[in-house]
Amino acid sequence: MTAIFKTLTDVRNVMVALPGAHADAITGAEARNGQLTKPPGALGRLEDLAIWYAGWRGTDRPVITSPQIIVFAGNHGVAARGVSAFPPEVTEQMVLNFQHGGAAINQLAKTFGAKMDVHALSLDTPTEDFTQGPAMSEHALCAALQTGWDAVDVDADLLVTGEMGIGNTTSAAALGHALFGGDASDWTGAGTGVAGAALDAKTKVVADGVALHSAAGDGLALLGALGGRELAAMAGAILRARTLRIPVILDGFICTAAAACLEKAHPGALDHTVAGHQSDEQAHARMLQALGKAPLLQLGLRLGEASGGALAIGVLQGAVACHSGMATFAEAGVSDA
Numbered sequence: 001m002t003a004i005f006k007t008l009t010d011v012r013n014v015m016v017a018l019p020g021a022h023a024d025a026i027t028g029a030e031a032r033n034g035q036l037t038k039p040p041g042a043l044g045r046l047e048d049l050a051i052w053y054a055g056w057r058g059t060d061r062p063v064i065t066s067p068q069i070i071v072f073a074g075n076h077g078v079a080a081r082g083v084s085a086f087p088p089e090v091t092e093q094m095v096l097n098f099q100h101g102g103a104a105i106n107q108l109a110k111t112f113g114a115k116m117d118v119h120a121l122s123l124d125t126p127t128e129d130f131t132q133g134p135a136m137s138e139h140a141l142c143a144a145l146q147t148g149w150d151a152v153d154v155d156a157d158l159l160v161t162g163e164m165g166i167g168n169t170t171s172a173a174a175l176g177h178a179l180f181g182g183d184a185s186d187w188t189g190a191g192t193g194v195a196g197a198a199l200d201a202k203t204k205v206v207a208d209g210v211a212l213h214s215a216a217g218d219g220l221a222l223l224g225a226l227g228g229r230e231l232a233a234m235a236g237a238i239l240r241a242r243t244l245r246i247p248v249i250l251d252g253f254i255c256t257a258a259a260a261c262l263e264k265a266h267p268g269a270l271d272h273t274v275a276g277h278q279s280d281e282q283a284h285a286r287m288l289q290a291l292g293k294a295p296l297l298q299l300g301l302r303l304g305e306a307s308g309g310a311l312a313i314g315v316l317q318g319a320v321a322c323h324s325g326m327a328t329f330a331e332a333g334v335s336d337a
Protein backbone atom coordinates (compact mmCIF):
# COMPACT_ATOMS: atom_id res chain seq x y z
CA MET A 1 0.00 0.00 0.00
CA THR A 2 1.17 3.50 -0.66
CA ALA A 3 -0.44 6.77 0.34
CA ILE A 4 -0.40 10.46 -0.43
CA PHE A 5 -0.66 12.73 2.60
CA LYS A 6 -2.35 16.03 1.73
CA THR A 7 -4.01 16.56 5.11
CA LEU A 8 -3.80 14.90 8.52
CA THR A 9 -7.07 13.16 7.72
CA ASP A 10 -5.17 11.18 5.07
CA VAL A 11 -2.65 10.12 7.73
CA ARG A 12 -5.37 9.22 10.22
CA ASN A 13 -7.09 7.10 7.57
CA VAL A 14 -3.90 5.05 7.24
CA MET A 15 -3.59 4.74 11.01
CA VAL A 16 -7.01 3.18 11.52
CA ALA A 17 -6.20 0.37 9.07
CA LEU A 18 -2.77 -0.79 10.27
CA PRO A 19 -1.97 -4.49 9.84
CA GLY A 20 -1.09 -6.66 12.82
CA ALA A 21 1.49 -9.41 13.19
CA HIS A 22 0.80 -12.87 11.72
CA ALA A 23 -0.67 -15.03 14.50
CA ASP A 24 0.29 -18.29 12.74
CA ALA A 25 3.91 -17.25 12.43
CA ILE A 26 4.00 -16.37 16.13
CA THR A 27 2.52 -19.75 17.08
CA GLY A 28 4.98 -21.54 14.78
CA ALA A 29 7.96 -19.58 16.09
CA GLU A 30 6.95 -20.26 19.71
CA ALA A 31 6.75 -23.98 18.94
CA ARG A 32 10.14 -23.94 17.22
CA ASN A 33 11.68 -21.98 20.10
CA GLY A 34 10.56 -24.72 22.47
CA GLN A 35 12.42 -27.39 20.47
CA LEU A 36 15.82 -25.70 20.10
CA THR A 37 18.93 -27.19 21.71
CA LYS A 38 19.06 -25.06 24.86
CA PRO A 39 17.43 -25.09 28.26
CA PRO A 40 13.98 -23.41 28.08
CA GLY A 41 14.34 -19.63 28.29
CA ALA A 42 18.15 -19.77 28.30
CA LEU A 43 18.42 -17.19 25.51
CA GLY A 44 16.42 -14.73 27.61
CA ARG A 45 15.03 -11.76 25.73
CA LEU A 46 16.54 -12.99 22.47
CA GLU A 47 13.79 -15.61 22.38
CA ASP A 48 10.98 -13.04 22.66
CA LEU A 49 12.70 -10.84 20.11
CA ALA A 50 12.99 -13.63 17.55
CA ILE A 51 9.32 -14.60 18.01
CA TRP A 52 8.27 -10.96 17.72
CA TYR A 53 10.33 -10.57 14.53
CA ALA A 54 8.93 -13.82 13.10
CA GLY A 55 5.38 -12.61 13.71
CA TRP A 56 5.88 -9.41 11.75
CA ARG A 57 7.72 -11.15 8.91
CA GLY A 58 5.06 -13.85 8.64
CA THR A 59 7.35 -16.87 8.90
CA ASP A 60 8.36 -19.06 11.83
CA ARG A 61 11.97 -19.21 10.59
CA PRO A 62 12.91 -15.69 9.44
CA VAL A 63 16.27 -14.29 8.31
CA ILE A 64 17.51 -10.72 8.30
CA THR A 65 19.28 -9.90 5.06
CA SER A 66 18.40 -6.28 4.25
CA PRO A 67 18.39 -3.85 7.18
CA GLN A 68 17.86 -0.20 6.28
CA ILE A 69 18.95 2.81 8.32
CA ILE A 70 17.46 6.19 7.42
CA VAL A 71 18.80 9.43 8.87
CA PHE A 72 16.52 12.45 8.43
CA ALA A 73 17.80 15.99 8.98
CA GLY A 74 15.89 19.18 9.74
CA ASN A 75 16.44 22.63 11.18
CA HIS A 76 14.54 24.21 14.04
CA GLY A 77 13.37 27.79 14.54
CA VAL A 78 13.63 27.27 18.27
CA ALA A 79 17.41 26.86 17.88
CA ALA A 80 17.60 30.68 17.71
CA ARG A 81 16.71 30.66 21.42
CA GLY A 82 20.12 29.27 22.37
CA VAL A 83 18.82 25.84 23.35
CA SER A 84 21.77 23.89 21.90
CA ALA A 85 25.49 23.92 22.65
CA PHE A 86 26.10 23.98 18.87
CA PRO A 87 25.02 26.37 16.08
CA PRO A 88 22.32 25.40 13.51
CA GLU A 89 24.78 25.23 10.60
CA VAL A 90 26.09 21.98 12.13
CA THR A 91 22.95 20.21 10.84
CA GLU A 92 23.91 20.77 7.20
CA GLN A 93 27.61 20.16 7.90
CA MET A 94 26.77 16.80 9.45
CA VAL A 95 24.59 15.89 6.45
CA LEU A 96 27.69 16.33 4.29
CA ASN A 97 29.65 14.25 6.79
CA PHE A 98 27.02 11.46 6.52
CA GLN A 99 27.23 11.64 2.73
CA HIS A 100 31.03 11.36 2.87
CA GLY A 101 30.93 8.43 5.30
CA GLY A 102 32.58 10.25 8.20
CA ALA A 103 29.98 10.09 10.98
CA ALA A 104 29.51 7.53 13.72
CA ILE A 105 26.40 6.15 12.03
CA ASN A 106 28.31 5.46 8.82
CA GLN A 107 30.69 3.17 10.72
CA LEU A 108 27.85 1.42 12.56
CA ALA A 109 25.81 0.91 9.39
CA LYS A 110 28.84 -0.71 7.77
CA THR A 111 29.52 -2.85 10.83
CA PHE A 112 26.02 -4.32 10.84
CA GLY A 113 25.62 -4.64 7.06
CA ALA A 114 22.85 -2.04 6.81
CA LYS A 115 22.06 0.14 3.83
CA MET A 116 22.08 3.77 4.98
CA ASP A 117 20.08 6.58 3.41
CA VAL A 118 20.17 10.26 4.33
CA HIS A 119 17.32 12.71 3.68
CA ALA A 120 17.78 16.42 4.38
CA LEU A 121 14.42 18.18 4.72
CA SER A 122 14.33 21.86 3.66
CA LEU A 123 17.38 22.77 5.75
CA ASP A 124 17.29 26.35 4.46
CA THR A 125 13.79 26.75 5.88
CA PRO A 126 13.85 26.01 9.61
CA THR A 127 10.56 25.26 11.30
CA GLU A 128 8.91 28.16 13.12
CA ASP A 129 9.91 28.89 16.73
CA PHE A 130 7.25 26.89 18.59
CA THR A 131 7.12 29.40 21.46
CA GLN A 132 5.57 31.85 18.97
CA GLY A 133 3.27 29.58 16.93
CA PRO A 134 3.08 26.06 15.49
CA ALA A 135 6.46 24.72 14.33
CA MET A 136 4.88 23.44 11.12
CA SER A 137 1.72 24.07 9.16
CA GLU A 138 -0.43 21.04 8.38
CA HIS A 139 0.96 21.20 4.85
CA ALA A 140 4.61 21.19 6.04
CA LEU A 141 3.88 18.38 8.50
CA CYS A 142 2.23 16.25 5.83
CA ALA A 143 5.11 16.87 3.41
CA ALA A 144 7.63 15.71 6.03
CA LEU A 145 5.53 12.65 6.92
CA GLN A 146 5.41 11.86 3.21
CA THR A 147 9.19 12.15 2.87
CA GLY A 148 9.56 9.57 5.62
CA TRP A 149 6.88 7.33 4.15
CA ASP A 150 8.55 7.41 0.72
CA ALA A 151 12.04 6.80 2.13
CA VAL A 152 11.34 3.24 3.29
CA ASP A 153 12.74 0.54 1.03
CA VAL A 154 9.86 -1.87 0.45
CA ASP A 155 12.40 -4.71 0.24
CA ALA A 156 14.01 -3.96 3.62
CA ASP A 157 13.43 -6.52 6.36
CA LEU A 158 14.38 -4.25 9.26
CA LEU A 159 14.32 -0.47 9.69
CA VAL A 160 16.14 1.91 12.00
CA THR A 161 15.23 5.60 11.86
CA GLY A 162 17.47 8.34 13.16
CA GLU A 163 17.94 12.07 12.96
CA MET A 164 20.20 15.10 12.82
CA GLY A 165 18.86 18.53 13.73
CA ILE A 166 20.43 21.09 16.01
CA GLY A 167 17.82 22.03 18.62
CA ASN A 168 15.81 18.85 18.29
CA THR A 169 16.18 17.66 21.89
CA THR A 170 14.12 20.77 22.74
CA SER A 171 11.41 19.63 20.32
CA ALA A 172 11.52 16.10 21.70
CA ALA A 173 11.33 17.39 25.28
CA ALA A 174 8.30 19.53 24.42
CA LEU A 175 6.61 16.54 22.81
CA GLY A 176 7.32 14.36 25.84
CA HIS A 177 5.88 17.00 28.15
CA ALA A 178 2.81 17.59 25.96
CA LEU A 179 2.12 13.88 25.37
CA PHE A 180 2.81 12.53 28.85
CA GLY A 181 2.42 15.44 31.32
CA GLY A 182 4.62 16.11 34.34
CA ASP A 183 6.85 19.19 34.49
CA ALA A 184 8.95 20.69 31.73
CA SER A 185 12.06 19.90 33.81
CA ASP A 186 11.15 16.18 33.77
CA TRP A 187 11.61 16.19 29.99
CA THR A 188 14.40 18.68 29.38
CA GLY A 189 18.00 17.52 29.31
CA ALA A 190 21.52 18.35 28.20
CA GLY A 191 21.24 17.47 24.50
CA THR A 192 24.62 18.35 23.01
CA GLY A 193 25.80 19.62 26.41
CA VAL A 194 23.55 22.37 27.79
CA ALA A 195 23.87 22.93 31.56
CA GLY A 196 23.25 25.47 34.35
CA ALA A 197 21.45 28.69 33.40
CA ALA A 198 21.29 27.60 29.74
CA LEU A 199 19.48 24.42 30.77
CA ASP A 200 17.04 26.51 32.85
CA ALA A 201 16.38 28.69 29.79
CA LYS A 202 15.89 25.59 27.62
CA THR A 203 13.40 24.25 30.17
CA LYS A 204 11.47 27.51 30.02
CA VAL A 205 11.34 27.31 26.21
CA VAL A 206 9.86 23.80 26.56
CA ALA A 207 7.33 24.99 29.18
CA ASP A 208 6.31 28.01 27.06
CA GLY A 209 5.88 25.93 23.93
CA VAL A 210 3.75 23.33 25.66
CA ALA A 211 1.63 26.00 27.35
CA LEU A 212 0.95 27.54 23.94
CA HIS A 213 0.10 24.27 22.18
CA SER A 214 -1.35 22.03 24.89
CA ALA A 215 -4.76 22.11 23.21
CA ALA A 216 -3.38 21.42 19.71
CA GLY A 217 -5.08 18.02 19.57
CA ASP A 218 -3.85 14.44 19.20
CA GLY A 219 -0.30 13.15 18.82
CA LEU A 220 -0.15 14.08 15.14
CA ALA A 221 -1.33 17.63 15.81
CA LEU A 222 1.28 17.96 18.58
CA LEU A 223 3.95 16.64 16.21
CA GLY A 224 3.10 19.54 13.92
CA ALA A 225 2.96 22.12 16.70
CA LEU A 226 6.15 21.15 18.57
CA GLY A 227 8.07 18.77 16.33
CA GLY A 228 10.43 19.20 13.44
CA ARG A 229 10.60 18.00 9.87
CA GLU A 230 13.05 15.19 10.73
CA LEU A 231 10.82 14.02 13.59
CA ALA A 232 7.78 13.97 11.31
CA ALA A 233 9.78 12.10 8.66
CA MET A 234 10.79 9.47 11.23
CA ALA A 235 7.11 9.09 12.16
CA GLY A 236 6.17 8.73 8.49
CA ALA A 237 8.82 6.06 7.96
CA ILE A 238 7.77 4.13 11.07
CA LEU A 239 4.16 4.21 9.86
CA ARG A 240 5.11 3.02 6.36
CA ALA A 241 7.18 0.20 7.85
CA ARG A 242 4.09 -0.92 9.76
CA THR A 243 2.00 -1.12 6.60
CA LEU A 244 4.79 -3.26 5.06
CA ARG A 245 5.20 -5.35 8.23
CA ILE A 246 8.84 -4.28 8.46
CA PRO A 247 9.96 -4.37 12.12
CA VAL A 248 11.52 -1.15 13.40
CA ILE A 249 14.23 -0.54 15.98
CA LEU A 250 13.80 2.85 17.64
CA ASP A 251 16.87 4.94 18.38
CA GLY A 252 17.21 7.52 21.15
CA PHE A 253 15.19 10.28 22.76
CA ILE A 254 14.29 12.18 19.60
CA CYS A 255 13.31 9.12 17.59
CA THR A 256 11.24 7.84 20.52
CA ALA A 257 9.48 11.21 20.85
CA ALA A 258 8.51 11.11 17.18
CA ALA A 259 7.29 7.54 17.54
CA ALA A 260 5.34 8.44 20.70
CA CYS A 261 3.23 10.85 18.65
CA LEU A 262 2.01 7.88 16.59
CA GLU A 263 1.25 5.80 19.68
CA LYS A 264 -0.71 8.64 21.24
CA ALA A 265 -2.65 9.21 18.02
CA HIS A 266 -3.40 5.51 17.68
CA PRO A 267 -2.58 3.11 20.57
CA GLY A 268 -0.82 0.02 19.24
CA ALA A 269 0.80 1.92 16.35
CA LEU A 270 4.24 1.00 17.74
CA ASP A 271 3.65 -2.73 18.17
CA HIS A 272 6.09 -3.41 15.30
CA THR A 273 8.86 -1.49 17.08
CA VAL A 274 11.39 -2.24 19.81
CA ALA A 275 13.51 0.25 21.73
CA GLY A 276 17.10 -0.21 20.57
CA HIS A 277 18.65 1.50 23.54
CA GLN A 278 18.17 3.87 26.43
CA SER A 279 19.96 7.11 25.72
CA ASP A 280 21.77 9.14 28.36
CA GLU A 281 19.43 12.05 27.63
CA GLN A 282 17.77 12.17 31.03
CA ALA A 283 14.14 11.94 29.91
CA HIS A 284 14.56 8.98 27.59
CA ALA A 285 14.04 6.46 30.39
CA ARG A 286 10.80 8.18 31.38
CA MET A 287 9.56 8.23 27.81
CA LEU A 288 10.35 4.55 27.24
CA GLN A 289 8.56 3.70 30.44
CA ALA A 290 5.51 5.70 29.38
CA LEU A 291 5.45 3.70 26.16
CA GLY A 292 6.04 0.38 27.94
CA LYS A 293 9.22 -0.25 25.93
CA ALA A 294 12.22 -1.93 27.58
CA PRO A 295 15.46 -0.93 25.85
CA LEU A 296 17.74 -3.61 24.41
CA LEU A 297 20.95 -1.73 25.24
CA GLN A 298 22.09 0.93 27.67
CA LEU A 299 25.54 2.15 26.69
CA GLY A 300 25.51 5.79 27.79
CA LEU A 301 25.05 7.01 24.21
CA ARG A 302 23.65 10.52 23.70
CA LEU A 303 24.25 10.97 20.01
CA GLY A 304 21.17 10.25 17.95
CA GLU A 305 21.84 9.70 14.19
CA ALA A 306 20.26 6.20 14.64
CA SER A 307 23.44 5.09 16.41
CA GLY A 308 21.85 3.17 19.30
CA GLY A 309 19.29 1.61 17.00
CA ALA A 310 22.06 0.51 14.65
CA LEU A 311 23.93 -1.23 17.46
CA ALA A 312 20.73 -3.06 18.38
CA ILE A 313 20.55 -4.47 14.83
CA GLY A 314 23.35 -6.77 16.00
CA VAL A 315 21.28 -7.96 18.96
CA LEU A 316 18.28 -8.69 16.75
CA GLN A 317 20.47 -10.38 14.14
CA GLY A 318 21.84 -12.59 16.90
CA ALA A 319 18.36 -13.42 18.15
CA VAL A 320 17.04 -14.32 14.70
CA ALA A 321 20.18 -16.25 13.72
CA CYS A 322 19.88 -18.44 16.83
CA HIS A 323 16.15 -18.94 16.37
CA SER A 324 16.33 -19.88 12.70
CA GLY A 325 19.73 -21.56 12.58
CA MET A 326 19.88 -23.71 15.70
CA ALA A 327 19.19 -27.43 15.56
CA THR A 328 16.22 -28.88 17.39
CA PHE A 329 16.77 -31.58 20.05
CA ALA A 330 15.47 -34.16 17.56
CA GLU A 331 17.72 -32.97 14.71
CA ALA A 332 20.87 -32.90 16.87
CA GLY A 333 20.13 -36.07 18.80
CA VAL A 334 20.40 -34.19 22.09
CA SER A 335 18.28 -35.53 24.97
CA ASP A 336 15.65 -33.07 26.16
CA ALA A 337 14.35 -32.80 29.69
Ligand SMILES: Cc1cc2ncn([C@H]3O[C@H](COP(=O)(O)O)[C@@H](O)[C@H]3O)c2cc1C
Pocket residue numbers: 083084085086090094163164165166167168169170190191192193194303304305
Ligand atom coordinates in the same frame (compact mmCIF):
# COMPACT_ATOMS: atom_id res chain seq x y z
C1 LIG B 1 28.68 17.34 15.67
C2 LIG B 1 27.34 16.79 16.09
C3 LIG B 1 26.92 15.56 15.59
C4 LIG B 1 25.68 15.05 16.00
N1 LIG B 1 25.05 13.93 15.67
C5 LIG B 1 23.91 13.87 16.32
N2 LIG B 1 23.74 14.97 17.07
C6 LIG B 1 22.61 15.14 17.96
O1 LIG B 1 22.61 16.43 18.58
C7 LIG B 1 21.49 17.22 18.19
C8 LIG B 1 20.54 17.40 19.33
O2 LIG B 1 21.09 18.11 20.39
P1 LIG B 1 20.66 19.63 20.71
O3 LIG B 1 19.20 19.63 20.93
O4 LIG B 1 21.45 19.98 21.93
O5 LIG B 1 21.06 20.46 19.50
C9 LIG B 1 20.82 16.45 17.08
O6 LIG B 1 21.28 16.90 15.85
C10 LIG B 1 21.21 15.03 17.37
O7 LIG B 1 21.07 14.17 16.32
C11 LIG B 1 24.85 15.73 16.89
C12 LIG B 1 25.25 16.97 17.39
C13 LIG B 1 26.50 17.51 16.98
C14 LIG B 1 26.93 18.83 17.52
Ligand SMILES: O=C(O)c1cccnc1
Pocket residue numbers: 169191192251252253254255279280281284301302303304305
Ligand atom coordinates in the same frame (compact mmCIF):
# COMPACT_ATOMS: atom_id res chain seq x y z
O1 LIG C 1 18.98 10.27 22.61
C1 LIG C 1 19.21 10.90 21.59
O2 LIG C 1 18.75 10.54 20.48
C2 LIG C 1 20.06 12.14 21.64
C3 LIG C 1 20.52 12.65 22.83
C4 LIG C 1 21.30 13.79 22.83
C5 LIG C 1 21.61 14.40 21.66
N1 LIG C 1 21.17 13.91 20.51
C6 LIG C 1 20.40 12.79 20.48
